[in-house]
Amino acid sequence: MLHCNLTPIQSGLVGMKLRELSSHLGLSPTTVSRALAGYPEVSAKTRARVVEAAAQHGYQPNQRAKALATGRSFYIGHIVSSHDTEEMVNPIAGDFIGGLTERCADFGYSLSMRLAKPDQEAMTFRKLRSEGAVDGVVLQLPRENDSRIALMHEIGMPFVMHGRARGITAPYSWLDVNNTRAFHRATRFLMDLGHRSIGLINGNETVDYAVRRRAGYVAALTEAGIKADPALMTNGPMTEDKGHGAMREMLGRPVPPSAVVVSSITQAIGVRRAIQEAGLTMGQDVSVIAHDDDLSYLSNRQTVPVFTAVRSSVREAGQRLAEMLIRQIEQPAQSVQEQLLEAELVVGTSTGAAPKVSA
Amino acid sequence: MLHCNLTPIQSGLVGMKLRELSSHLGLSPTTVSRALAGYPEVSAKTRARVVEAAAQHGYQPNQRAKALATGRSFYIGHIVSSHDTEEMVNPIAGDFIGGLTERCADFGYSLSMRLAKPDQEAMTFRKLRSEGAVDGVVLQLPRENDSRIALMHEIGMPFVMHGRARGITAPYSWLDVNNTRAFHRATRFLMDLGHRSIGLINGNETVDYAVRRRAGYVAALTEAGIKADPALMTNGPMTEDKGHGAMREMLGRPVPPSAVVVSSITQAIGVRRAIQEAGLTMGQDVSVIAHDDDLSYLSNRQTVPVFTAVRSSVREAGQRLAEMLIRQIEQPAQSVQEQLLEAELVVGTSTGAAPKVSA
DNA sequence: TTCCAGAATCAAACCGGTTTGGACGGTAGC
């Protein structure tokens, strides 16, 4: 409500304008614009002249004017709910955002990061839409019956979802890791090594992928005729500390598990700490298999990986999502796109044959 | 060069426009615009009427049009050089970007993320400027005699630097942690515990802050009459793996150090692993003190922290930098701002008295 | 030579705001 005094950018410093370039060339702005945009009704000779002059003068069309004229902003949005910021977003945020940014750049887009207060999420999206600030959004952390999907359809906002929202039947574009299969395989792998008592240290099970991971884990056990033991299943934020706490608790039980399936490398590091504090050896006394988001700063890509893991790069997920979204923006007729990535199972030093039970 | 077919956003879905609102109110667009912007020449009664109608109809001014008219984009830029993406950016990126995003939101700005190919960095900034895409930029990872600073001055781009660039004398706004003092204190702390042989596992020393950290470490040793031993100083990417490798190497030396100063929690986790692999106990046989960026997913904030650390929140740094930059954008007369944050020294379980030398 | 289709170009409108430079009506001052 205050009188806001906006200082315009010093215009002397910004580059040449279309009008200047066109008068310099003795052409109309129309022709120059079309020549640069690649329209066919400009003669090859003229186009060459224009392109060269533009390059020579370092002409860059003003994005704001272009955005206004075309109704397109060349931004894709990534909206972070502020209650998520403390949640699992963070460990993967760097690589995920990196992936988005990389692919955006390839297509001439930028990434617009915004914060939404938890209770104003819907309003933030509506505002984003009516402001025309972004051409589409990447949603992450799908919730059960996620209300954002209906909202996006309502306001006509192109979007892609990182993950799938349980309970939503309407079609929408998503990319997900096959978490169920990944955790099924991980659990199965441990059983093949002879483990029968296997714990689960999961991410927060209010989030969809954690539910699927648990389902994969439970299914593998069930198929082997083992009943999943609620006492061996925990979930919570994917921090080192929580991983440590969960493992420590399990190791303190009368009959501790001989192996655990863990939802992130960060947690797994805490798990390792708990194992060592208990005087045990990881990969020998206790086997650990983790989900590995292939984060660049927590690399598990040594010649022989430290952690046996089901690996799926979250950076690649970001790249693919950006590409999917841009495709959807530029080809609205495009039908719904679905991508299910399979995690690879890499064997490291954190797993081994189940210790023989001293009978 | 291809004919690019832009599909405008369906206009039926975007919100009400200024013209519609004004004709609805029986006022001119001018008056409505001014009423909402808080200009004094609108009567209180009219203003109230306008504000209410705007709220009722959910009017949101189109950001693109506003940007074009005012010459301001309400974006601040964060440009990631693609060679940095694999470097130390990542571990802290999530929290740093989170901090930027949070403060931006408070001031009605958004964060624009872009990628610059390493050899096109200058071009990217120029383009950003002439496109008018952002009102200012946050630079990070200052290099010696960083050429970006002169470039920003040349193109008239408001900016703030996360860190300080060695060799630059021209004034510019920056925010930094007092890395020299932090590492001086950390080293001094270890010496007070009786340690005399202290290693350094630093971040990549092509980056300014790593140079300062080393200087603090060396100064503390020198003051105590200890000559810094090059064999006990390593530097490299701040990953778990590199921390592990460096510590392992040190422990393999004929006379291993009894303590190490480490540049990040991520590295420290690798250091811990190496210590345990050697059959030693951290905080007993070997003391470890780390720099702690206070990342939310690698929290070292347990009741008794695992790692003794010099702590400085990188999220807070992001917040403060956003605020500094926006202040600079909105008050160009603003003189240069400098903020030097002091790290706090928190004691955890990873340090203890130096083991007595078996004589 | 005339006419016309097609190629190449341009003037003007448009995107949706902000801002400049009045215009209008009412009150105060002389």
Next chain:
DNA sequence: GCTACCGTCCAAACCGGTTTGATTCTGGAA
């Protein structure tokens, strides 16, 4: 009673591109 001035409000220009609809310039067919 007339002018001066102030508080309100508005028409039109402007930001810098894109796009529509018209115009000019070709060359070839009639």
